[in-house]
Structure formats: structure tokens, C-alpha cells
Amino acid sequence: MLFYYLLAVLVFWVALAILLLMNAKKIRFLRDQPLAKVSPTVAVVIAVRNEEDNLAEALKSVCSLDYPNYRVMVVNDRSTDQTQTILESFTGQYPHLSVSVVSELPPGWLGKNHALQQGYLCTDSEWLLFTDADIVFDKAVLSRSMHYVTEHSLDHLTIFPEVKSRSLFLRSILQTFFIMLELRQKPWDARNPNSDAHMGIGAFNLVKRSSYQHAGTHSRIRLRPDDDLQLGRLIKSSGFSQDVLYGEDQIGLEWYTSVGEFIDGLMKNMFSVFDYNPFKALGTAISTFLVFTLPLPAALLSGNRWCILFGLAILVLQWLVMWFKPTRKQWWDFLTIAFAGAVMTYIVLKSTYKTLSQNGIVWRDSFYSLKELKKRSD
Incomplete structure (x- = not known):
């Protein structure tokens, strides 16, 4: 039984390596794009x-x-720290910066989604760039991005940021997380109008205002913790054009500082990715464990020569997948794949259990029932 299991996993990793190595290079880099002429x-x-x-x-x-x-439109969503003080110090220096303050969250909204909606309502620009408050941009980011969307007649452009971390171990784990994300979302197909593949990243969602309005704005996803992915889905499903770029050397952030912080951060919204369906979540958790975590230790501990050879072959394929990724990496990232798979399995299971046991989620100090979260806001 172990022999056939490892053989099946080996076939999967061969297919995965071919899929990623053939398609990841289809995603261009923002740094290679020229500056906008208009x-x-x-x-x-x-x-x-x-x-x-x-x-x-x-x-x-x-x-x-x-x-x-x-122009820059910042919406302060009920901050209780020194955020407003910092914002006020910036408004005097930069006349193109405006600040709006949300003092009360209306029912039926997650705070961030409501704040982004209010930011949109306070502007009249032809294009909207939704981004997060911890993203650091190179000066040419917007110019290069606007050249790309006009050159390719796009309605929506999203960009993978360069995720930095003071923890080398977390940085290595994140490489596996991004492989899982790309395997699920197939971002290289986002530009294909005949594909259901779509992408949206909170660090950079640049969308044409008219297309955003036609798709329904954030009002359509008012209760989605995964608002960035859902915005990409809305734009693509509404028939508008979309593409994805890598933002290495152009857009960066330190997403989390430790593995524990990474786990806690993803725990909040992971179940929403599966549309609050426990069977989808459980299936993903089991398959992640069987494909990413179990094969190597099972092979090495089997004592069977063929099983050990299969395990080593899987390890070589994992190295190939990591080494030939077009973005920056460390040579030993492939050695953490099994652990990263265990971490992701735990996050999916714990997020599912936590949401179901408390019948909802706590998001920015507000509780939302599972019944409310499942409601469509279309």
C-alpha cells in the first residue's frame, strides 16, 4: 500500500513540476515594464x-x-492607536493626500471592505489602486503599472509583492505557501478570457473605475475576509480583462515576523477561502498533508528500498520546483516543504474548527455569525 501511495505522490509531483515550471515564467515582472507615456x-x-x-x-x-x-485617499477605520496622528502629520506635507475617518461601522460590513468602499466613494479618478497600509512602493510602480494596463487594454492588474521577513525560516515556509496559492489560483491563466482562473492581491489591486462599478464594487463582497481574492473573482466573472505580475524589487512588505504570527494571521480568514464549506476545507487539509507532508518521512522510515527511492525522487522534484521559481528564494527552501505542509494543514483544520465551534468569526473586534457570513450581498 505504501509503495502505491508514494508512486501516486511521485506522479503528482512530476505533474506539478511540469505545470509550475512551464507556467510560472508566463508571469512577467513589473520591473521590466517601461514607464507610462500617458x-x-x-x-x-x-x-x-x-x-x-x-x-x-x-x-x-x-x-x-x-x-x-x-491622489491618495486614506480611510481611517476606527483606529485607537497613533494612526490618526501619523496621518495628520502627512496631510500637511502632501497636498495630494486626503484622509477620511470612519467612526462607526454599519451592520452587514467587514471594517476593511467598508473602508475601501468609502475610499472609492470619496474619489472620482479613472483608475483605483486598492492597497494595504504596510506596502512599500518603488517610485516608478504606478507609472510602470499604468503603462502595462494601457498597453494591454486591461481592466484589472494585480501584483505579487516581494514578501520579506526577518525570519529566514518563515521566508522559506512562505515559498511553499505561494506554490500552494499558485496551484490553486493558476494566476498565469488570469489573462485568459476563456479560463475561470482569477487573482486578486491585497497589496496591489489596480482596477478601472467603470469596470469596478459594473462588477458591483466592494458592496458585493462586504462580508468577505478574503476581499482581495474576491475582488479579482468579481472583475473576471463580470467579463473584464485581468492580468498578474511579479512585483519583486518594486513592491515589498514584511507580511509576518514569525511562524506563529503567520499561523495566527491566516487562521482568521482561511475558512472563508472554502466558502465556509467544511467538506472543501477538510478535503484540502487531507490532500495537503498527503502530498506535501507525509511522503518524505513515510518513505525514509519505510525501510523499503523502492519506497526510499520514491521519496528521494520526490525530494528532487521539490528542489526543482523551488530552484526554478522565477522569484527570489533560498537554496534550502525545498527542505521545509514537509513542515510547511503540516503548518498549512493545521491552519485549515484549526480555522475550520474555530469558525464552526463559535459559529462565526471575530474580525477587527466585531463578531460575525456564520449565517451572516454565508449570505450573499449581491
Whole structure:
């Protein structure tokens, strides 16, 4: 039985290696794009809540973009720390920066989604760039992005940021997480109008205002913790064009500082990715464990020569997948795949259990029942 299990996993990793190695290179890099020759109006919309640790550096980079025709709209969503003080210090320095304050959250909304919706309503620009409060931009990001969307007649462009971490171990685990994300979302097919593949990333969602309005705005996803992915889904399913770029050297953030922080952060919204369906979540958790975590230790501990050879072959394939990724990596990232798979299995199971046991989620100090979360806001 173990022999056939490992053989099946080996076949899977061969297919996965072929799939990723053939398709990952189809995603272009933002840094390779030329600067824009025309400058449509752009509103950069940022929702902030208790962001005093990262806001100043990120906001300075946003306010210093080398693009002639943009404004920055920051919506302070009920912050209780020094966020508002930081924002007030910036408004005096940058006349193209505006700040709106949300003092009360209306029912039926998650705070961030409501804040982004309010930011959109406060602007009239031709394009909207939804981004997060901890993202640091290179000066040319907006110009290169606007060239790309105009050159390719896009309605929506999303960009993978370069995720940095002071923890080398977490950085290695994140490489496996991004492989899982790409395997699930197939971002290289987002530009294909005949494919259901779609993508949206909170760090950078640049969307044409008219397309965003036609798709229904954030009002359609008001109760989705995975608002970035859902925005990509809305745009693509509404028949608009979409593409994905890598933002290495152009867009960066330190997503989490430790493995524990990473686990806690993903725990909050992981179950929503499966549309609150426990069977989808359980199936994903089991398959993740069987494909990423179990094969190597099972093979090495089997004592069977063929099983050990299969395990080593799987390890070589994992190295190939990691080594030939077009983005920055460490040579030993493939050695953490089994552990990363266990971490992701735990996150999916714990998030599912936690949401079901408390019959909802706590999001930014507000409780939302599972019944409410499952309701469609279309």
C-alpha cells in the first residue's frame, strides 16, 4: 500500500513540476515594464486600522510615487492607536493626500471592505489602486503599472509583492505557501478570457473605475475576509480583462515576523477561502498533508528500498520546483516543504474548527455569525 501511495505522490509531483515550471515564467515582472507615456487619473485607496508600526514608511513611499496624476485617499477605520496622528502629520506635507475617518461601522460590513468602499466613494479618478497600509512602493510602480494596463487594454492588474521577513525560516515556509496559492489560483491563466482562473492581491489591486462599478464594487463582497481574492473573482466573472505580475524589487512588505504570527494571521480568514464549506476545507487539509507532508518521512522510515527511492525522487522534484521559481528564494527552501505542509494543514483544520465551534468569526473586534457570513450581498 505504501509503495502505491508514494508512486501516486511521485506522479503528482512530476505533474506539478511540469505545470509550475512551464507556467510560472508566463508571469512577467513589473520591473521590466517601461514607464507610462500617458497618465490617466489614479486614486490610491488605503484602509487603515491601528497601523502605527508600519504606516509612516509605507505612506511616505505611496505619497512619493513618480506619477503626475494621482491622489491618495486614506480611510481611517476606527483606529485607537497613533494612526490618526501619523496621518495628520502627512496631510500637511502632501497636498495630494486626503484622509477620511470612519467612526462607526454599519451592520452587514467587514471594517476593511467598508473602508475601501468609502475610499472609492470619496474619489472620482479613472483608475483605483486598492492597497494595504504596510506596502512599500518603488517610485516608478504606478507609472510602470499604468503603462502595462494601457498597453494591454486591461481592466484589472494585480501584483505579487516581494514578501520579506526577518525570519529566514518563515521566508522559506512562505515559498511553499505561494506554490500552494499558485496551484490553486493558476494566476498565469488570469489573462485568459476563456479560463475561470482569477487573482486578486491585497497589496496591489489596480482596477478601472467603470469596470469596478459594473462588477458591483466592494458592496458585493462586504462580508468577505478574503476581499482581495474576491475582488479579482468579481472583475473576471463580470467579463473584464485581468492580468498578474511579479512585483519583486518594486513592491515589498514584511507580511509576518514569525511562524506563529503567520499561523495566527491566516487562521482568521482561511475558512472563508472554502466558502465556509467544511467538506472543501477538510478535503484540502487531507490532500495537503498527503502530498506535501507525509511522503518524505513515510518513505525514509519505510525501510523499503523502492519506497526510499520514491521519496528521494520526490525530494528532487521539490528542489526543482523551488530552484526554478522565477522569484527570489533560498537554496534550502525545498527542505521545509514537509513542515510547511503540516503548518498549512493545521491552519485549515484549526480555522475550520474555530469558525464552526463559535459559529462565526471575530474580525477587527466585531463578531460575525456564520449565517451572516454565508449570505450573499449581491
